[in-house]
Amino acid sequence: MSNCRFLYHNGVVLEAPPVTTFLESHTGAYTTTRTINNGTSFLFWERHMKRLSSSIRILLKSNPELLFSSGSSPRFWMNQPVPGSSIYDRVNGSMSEALKSVVVKESERLYGEELAVTVLVTGNVEKLNRLDVGNNWDFLDVWLHIGAYSPLGPLGVGENAASLALVGRGRDVAAAKYSDWVRLRKPLEKFRPPLTTELLLSNDGDHLLEGCITNFFVVCRRVKSSENLYGGSLSEFEVQTAPITDGVLAGVIRDLVIEVCLSEGIPYRERAPSWSERELWEEAFITTCRDDQSTRWFNGGIGL
Numbered sequence: 114m115s116n117c118r119f120l121y122h123n124g125v126v127l128e129a130p131p132v133t134t135f136l137e138s139h140t141g142a143y144t145t146t147r148t149i150n151n152g153t154s155f156l157f158w159e160r161h162m163k164r165l166s167s168s169i170r171i172l173l174k175s176n177p178e179l180l181f182s183s184g185s186s187p188r189f190w191m192n193q194p195v196p197g198s199s200i201y202d203r204v205n206g207s208m209s210e211a212l213k214s215v216v217v218k219e220s221e222r223l224y225g226e227e228l229a230v231t232v233l234v235t236g237n238v239e240k241l242n243r244l245d246v247g248n249n250w251d252f253l254d255v256w257l258h259i260g261a262y263s264p265l266g267p268l269g270v271g272e273n274a275a276s277l278a279l280v281g282r283g284r285d286v287a288a289a290k291y292s293d294w295v296r297l298r299k300p301l302e303k304f305r306p307p308l309t310t311e312l313l314l315s316n317d318g319d320h321l322l323e324g325c326i327t328n329f330f331v332v333c334r335r336v337k338s339s340e341n342l343y344g345g346s347l348s349e350f351e352v353q354t355a356p357i358t359d360g361v362l363a364g365v366i367r368d369l370v371i372e373v374c375l376s377e378g379i380p381y382r383e384r385a386p387s388w389s390e391r392e393l394w395e396e397a398f399i400t401t402c403r404d405d406q407s408t409r410w411f412n413g414g415i416g417l
Contacts, residue, residue: 117260117261118130118131118132118258118259118260118261119211119215119258119259119260120135120256120257120258120259121207121210121211121214121215121256121257121259122254122255122256122257123254124210124214126211126214126215129258129259129260132145132229132231132258132260133295135231135233135256135258136231136233136292136295136296137292137295137296139182139233139235139256139292140178140179140180140181140182140235140291140292140293141179141180141182141233141234141235141236141254141256141291141292142165142168142169142172142179142180142233142234142289142290142291142292143165143168143231143232143233143234143290143291143292144161144162144164144165144168144231144232144290144365145229145230145231145232145402146158146161146229146230146232146365146402147227147228147229147230147262147402148227148228148230148262149227151227152226152227152228155230156402157365157369157402160365160368160369161232161365161402162200162201162204164290164363164365165200165204165232165234165290166200166201167288167289167363168288168289168290168291169200169234169253171286171288171289172286172289172291173236175286176285176286176289177236179286179289179291179293180234180235180236180291181235181236181237181238181241182235182236182237182238199250200234200250200253203234203250203253203255204232204234204255207255207257208230208232208257211257211259215259226261226262227261227262228259228260228261228262229259229260229261229262230257230258230259231257231258232255232256232257233255233256233257233258233292234253234254234255234256235253235254235256236252236253236254237252237253237254238252240252240254275310275311275398275399276306276308276309276310276311277309277310277311277312277313277324277329277397277399278304278305278306278309278311278312278313279312279313279314279315279318279321279388280301280304280305280312280313280314281301281304281312281314282314282315282316283314283315283316283322283323283359283360283361284297284314284360284362287322287323287357287360287361287362288357288360288361288362288363289362290362298312298325301325310399311324311325311326311327311399312324312325313325313329315385315388316360318388319387319388319389320355320359320385320386320387320388321355321385321386321387321388322355322359322360322361322385323355323361323362323364324399326401327364327399327400327401328354328361328362328364328366328367328399328400328401329354329355329386329397329398329399330352330353330354330367330370330386330397330398330399330400331352331353331354331386331394331396331397332350332351332352332353332394332395332396332397333350333351333352333353333386333390333393333394333395334349334350334393334394334395335349335350335351335380336393349380350380350395351379351380351381351382352370352374352379352380352381352382353381353382353383353384353385353386354367354370354371354383354384354385354386355383355384355385355386356383356384356385357383359385364400364401364402365402366400366401366402367400370400
């Protein structure tokens with residue numbers, strides 16, 4: 114696998130640090146995906162752009178300091194709608210130029226490899242202050258972090274199963290994906306047990322919200338409301354995951370799992386899985402676009 118990484122910003126190609134270091138040093142909304150089919154297309158690109166636009170809208174309205182690199186911005190912009198098409202056009206334009214500048218130029222180094230791509234959109238206060246009121250979104254800067262991607266092996270079996278640990282409270286502004294979280298989650302790493310795959314978040318130590326970089330699901334045996342936990346009918350199952358309103362990110366793969374459940378008639382409920390009811394769990398898994406198969410089944414133990 115090639116170790117080359119590049120940053121693309123305002124028509125300039127730069128050598129890039131690791132993506133985590135890059136996100137820690139830049140404030141904004143972001144999303145991460147990868148190419149498929151030998152670099153000919155991006156995985157769930159439309160969904161990523163929709164989620165990125167949503168994150169920008171949320172941050173502009175409620176927490177502009179998480180979007181702008183040097184302080185907040187004039188309040189009259191906070192009530193302006195953010196057209197998804199504007200974000201899509203700006204990112205696609207930058208991506209097209211970046212692929213020409215980076216991938217074609219470095220084709221020998223990247224030959225035969227898929228690419229990992231992180232799109233970061235930041236607010237530029239200086240540009241904003243020069244603009245007139247209106248639907249002009251030139252104050253948003255697009256950064257692209259591009260590097261070689263190495264798919265993982267089969268997930269969810271043997272040593273590739275996920276091992277999880279519960280370590281902290283849920284995120285602020287959880288409905289948006291923003292780069293400051295990369296820095297804020299670092300203190301949680303000191304609580305990571307050896308060989309742990311992912312760190313889970315909970316506000317009460319019982320109801321599990323999400324992972325630091327994943328969404329969390331369980332396949333749970335269903336108990337009729339008139340029966341107790343241990344004496345009910347356990348012949349039916351349902352998929353459970355915390356609702357967005359509890360403070361979780363609407364992950365791209367999370368949405369796909371929900372859509373599959375609805376289309377296939379699989380019982381599904383948006384409810385934060387309860388650790389105190391773990392005797393009813395048959396399976397649990399985490400989802401992310403960063404893995405080759407997008408899901409990992411956990412190995413039977415969650416550390417508390």
